[in-house]
Amino acid sequence: EAGVAQSPRYKIIEKRQSVAFWCNPISGHATLYWYQQILGQGPKLLIQFQNNGVVDDSQLPKDRFSAERLKGVDSTLKIQPAKLEDSAVYLCASSLDLGPYSGNTIYFGEGSWLTVV
Amino acid sequence: LAKTTQPISMDSYEGQEVNITCSHNNIATNDYITWYQQFPSQGPRFIIQGYKTKVTNEVASLFIPADRKSSTLSLPRVSLSDTAVYYCLVAYGGATNKLIFGTGTLLAVQP
Numbered sequence: 017e018a019g020v021a022q023s024p025r026y027k028i029i030e031k032r033q034s035v036a037f038w039c040n041p042i043s044g045h046a047t048l049y050w051y052q053q054i055l056g057q058g059p060k061l062l063i064q065f066q067n068n069g070v071v072d073d074s075q076l077p078k079d080r081f082s083a084e085r086l087k088g089v090d091s092t093l094k095i096q097p098a099k100l101e102d103s104a105v106y107l108c109a110s111s112l113d114l115g116p117y118s119g120n121t122i123y124f125g126e127g128s129w130l131t132v133v
Numbered sequence: 134l135a136k137t138t139q140p141i142s143m144d145s146y147e148g149q150e151v152n153i154t155c156s157h158n159n160i161a162t163n164d165y166i167t168w169y170q171q172f173p174s175q176g177p178r179f180i181i182q183g184y185k186t187k188v189t190n191e192v193a194s195l196f197i198p199a200d201r202k203s204s205t206l207s208l209p210r211v212s213l214s215d216t217a218v219y220y221c222l223v224a225y226g227g228a229t230n231k232l233i234f235g236t237g238t239l240l241a242v243q244p
Binding site: 020057058059060061064072107109115116117119121122123124125126127129 | 165167169174175176177178179182184220222224226231232234235236237
């Protein structure tokens with residue numbers, strides 16, 4: 017079974033530039049998550065989709081971050097304009113139904129590494 | 134505010150059993166705990182998940198005591214390749230309704 021696919025794996029941009037990350041979840045997984053993981057810290061949830069709808073985006077910095085999940089499958093996370101503190105790994109993950117709330121596991125991709133200089 | 138903490142680091146030797154604890158607010162009887170392993174430059178990898186007293190699979194066990202204020206990941210007979218950061222993920226249901234990762238534990242296994 018194919019896992020969660022993410023691209024690009026690595027990206028270096030200058031501050032104030034924009035960047036977009038793409039994610040393809042595991043086939044059949046209704047729920048998709050974007051996490052931010054700063055070096056040395058645990059992942060922090062940015063946004064959670066169930067199918068096309070947003071379940072939780074309370075920690076998404078909406079002035080610069082945006083995410084969409086068209087057609088309930090692939091998703092894109094965009095940062096514009098980027099700041100130095102956005103340097104992190106952006107992890108996409110997916111699960112069946114409500115994930116751990118219903119006893120299903122969240123599976124992670126390998127992450128997209130962003131360095132803002 | 135839901136808080137989930139773990140020891141920063143642990144040391145062990147090959148062949149030993151390692152127990153890593155995750156401390157959290159007392160969780161509801163059907164709130165799930167999930168443990169992940171993470172190597173450098175990789176995404177978190179699923180180890181085990183459960184909500185009851187004890188869950189065991191081919192690689193680990195998960196223990197949740199009656200007061201449900203903590204949970205413990207048990208790794209039997211660790212090897213050098215188990216050196217990694219381990220995270221717990223708590224699915225707080227009810228009014229909290231948040232998925233919160235622990236602070237992570239770096240396990241260093243020595244020969």
